[in-house]
Amino acid sequence: MNSKTIISMLAMGTLIFSACGKDSDxxxxxxxxxxxTNSAGxGxGxGxxxxxxxxxxxxxxxGxGxGxGxxxxxxxxxxxDVPEPxxxxxxxxxxxxxGEKCTAIASTPGEGAWDANVCVPAGTEAPGxxxxxxEGVDGADTCDGTGMCYDFDQDTGEGTCVEFCVGTxxxxxxxxxxxxxxQLNSGVLNLCLPSCNPLNAGECPPGQVCxxxxxxxxxxxxxxxxxxxxxxSGEQCECANCCAEGHLCTDAATYGTxxxxxxxxxxxxxxxxxxxxxQGAGQQxxxxxxxxxxxxxxxxxxxxxx
Numbered sequence: 001m002n003s004k005t006i007i008s009m010l011a012m013g014t015l016i017f018s019a020c021g022k023d024s025d026x027x028x029x030x031x032x033x034x035x036x037t038n039s040a041g042x043g044x045g046x047g048x049x050x051x052x053x054x055x056x057x058x059x060x061x062x063g064x065g066x067g068x069g070x071x072x073x074x075x076x077x078x079x080x081d082v083p084e085p086x087x088x089x090x091x092x093x094x095x096x097x098x099g100e101k102c103t104a105i106a107s108t109p110g111e112g113a114w115d116a117n118v119c120v121p122a123g124t125e126a127p128g129x130x131x132x133x134x135e136g137v138d139g140a141d142t143c144d145g146t147g148m149c150y151d152f153d154q155d156t157g158e159g160t161c162v163e164f165c166v167g168t169x170x171x172x173x174x175x176x177x178x179x180x181x182x183q184l185n186s187g188v189l190n191l192c193l194p195s196c197n198p199l200n201a202g203e204c205p206p207g208q209v210c211x212x213x214x215x216x217x218x219x220x221x222x223x224x225x226x227x228x229x230x231x232x233s234g235e236q237c238e239c240a241n242c243c244a245e246g247h248l249c250t251d252a253a254t255y256g257t258x259x260x261x262x263x264x265x266x267x268x269x270x271x272x273x274x275x276x277x278x279q280g281a282g283q284q285x286x287x288x289x290x291x292x293x294x295x296x297x298x299x300x301x302x303x304x305x306x
Contacts, residue, residue, distance in 0.1 A: 065094035091117045091190055092168055094145070102144040102165075104189045113190045113239070127163035127176050127192070146176065150191070151226050153207070163192035182223055183215045193223040198246065198268040199299060209245045219288060233279045234258050234301070248301055256280045256304045257306070271300040278302035 089095055089102035096102050096119035107116040123142035125131050132147035134140035141149035143161035150162040165172045165181035172181040174192035183190050196203040196210040204210055204224035211225040230244040231237045237249035243265035250266050252259040258280045269276050269285035276285060285300040 005028045010244050064220050066144065089117050089119045091164075091188070096120075103139045103147075103148050104185070105139040114185045117188055125161050127161045129161045131159050131161045133159075148191070165190040165192055175210075180221065182213045184219065193225070197296065197299065198222055198248070199270055201245065209241065209243075211241045212248050214240065233266055234260075235264045235265050236261040237265045250301060250303060254303045256282050269300045269302055270298050272298045280304075 033234050054197075059203040091102050091104075094102050095266050099122060100119045101122040103120055104114040105116055105118055106114055115125060118139055120140035121134070122145040123131070123140075124144055125133075125142050126144055127147040129143070131142045133149055134142070137205050139148075141159075141161075143149050146166075147161040147163045151159045151160045153159065163174055163177050163179070165183070166175055167173055167181075169183060169187060172183075172190075174181055177192050179192040180195055181190060184195050192212075194204075196211040200210075200213075207226060209223045209227050210225040211227075212219055213221050213223045227240050227241050227244070228239055229237065229242040231242055232244050232247060232250075235243075237243050240249055246268055247265040249263050251263055252261060255264040255266050258264075266283070267278060267279065269278065271285050271287050273285075278285060280302055282304055283302040286303040286305055287297075287300050289299055291297050
C-alpha cells in the first residue's frame, strides 16, 4: 500500500478519518460504521428531528445527532441522553453480564465515529435478519449477542443484523456468514462484512459504496458501506466513507496542490489502464497494493507519486 495513504475510520454512516454523519445530499440510508486514517459512521436511524444532546457523566459520554441527514457530522448516538450506567467492555472477550452484548458506540458528542465498546441488552435476531434499534442512541438493538444492527433506513428505522467477528485480534473468524472479519476504528468495530473491489462498479448493495477498510494504518481491502457523504475529486472528506462511489479519501499532501483541505476525495484507478487520466494536477495512478497481491494488484489511487 502507498504509505502516504492513511485514513482509517468509519462514522455511523461513517468510517474513521474524523468520522462524519450523512450529508443532506447523500443516500437515504445510514449505518451505524468506522475511523479514517481514512474514516467512517453515525446515525441512529430513528428519523426524528430532535436537537440538543446532553452529556451524561459516566464512564463514557452521550452523543448528539439524529442521523436525519441535516448535519454532515451528526453523532451515531442520537439526541437523547444515554441512560446510566454505561458499562465499558472487552469486545473480543464479550465479558458483559448474561443477556447483554459488548457492542460499539460513539462516545463523544458530535463526533459520530464508533470509538467505544459498551454493554447493552442483547436482542433475539440472528445475523442476516431485519433489525431495529431500541432507542437509537445507546447501541442497543434487536440483534442477538452475535451481531449489531447495521445500515439503518432513517425513515423506517430498519436495518440488517451484521455478525460480530469471533476470536482474537490476531486470529478470528466469521462462523455464521463466512465473510471476512474487518477490524475497524482502531479495533472498536469488528464486523463480518462482504468484500468488494472499487474498480468494479455495482458490486455493493443499493445505498452502499465500496470503501477502503483500514486496520490501523494498513489498508486491508475494501468493504461495502453506506456513504456519509458523496465527495468527488478535489472535494473535502473527513472519513473513509465520505466520498462517492469510485473515490477514496486521502490527505492533501498525497492528493496534490488542487486539494484545499486537510483531506480530499480522489479517484480510484486501474494501474493497468494506460489511457486513464487523473484529474488532479501532477497526479498519477499510484498502486495501493503490492504487484503480487492476488486480489487488488491493479487497484490504484490518483495521487502524487512518492
